[in-house]
Amino acid sequence: MAGHRIYSISVASVYPHYVAKAEKKGRTKAEVDEIICWLTGYSLAAFNDQLARKTSFEDFFARAPAMNPARSAIKGTVCGVRVEEIEEPTMREIRYLDKLIDELAKGKAMEKILRA
Template sequence: MAKHRIYTTSVASVYPHYVAKAEKKGRTKAEVDEIIGWLTGYSRQALQARLDAGTDFETFFAEAPAMNPARSAITGTVCGVRVEAVEEPVMREIRYLDKLIDELAKGKAMEKILRAG
């Protein structure tokens, strides 16, 4: 099976789009970083190191310190695709992240985005 092109895309090339989407709706870069940290276990410093290194999505998720087991509670659609129905593991992680950023941009409270309580 051929890998999706996005797997070899650097997280750093997409990250500014996540931040811009959030900031356009009055949210912050810190909130984007918090979401990424919740999902992957990366600290802000470790995230920045991955961005600086040009780490691709496949490696970013494969080497994440602690993928959050609660991420399976992320449901809904991104680009018309149900995230919980995505079978390919790396693409599902990418879609989870996309969905969390969408929720942030739509004004959802952080505790809801982070599936707390």
């Protein structure tokens, strides 16, 4: 079965939209970066390298140094789909990220977003 179209899209092409969504609600690029690094285990420098390389979502998550085990606590819906019910692993990781960015834009405290 062929992967979803989003798998081949570069993280770098979507990242500005994550930042814009957060900044429109008074949050910061640094908070977006913190969320992405928390979720994937990338250092900020390694994350920026992935952006510069225009890494696809599929490769970005496949190469993630240490996916955060607390991500399984992420619950709720993104685009009408419950993230905890998504069976395909790469799509679930992408939706976890989407959900965290949504929570940031909705004003949720970073401690709660990062499941601290």
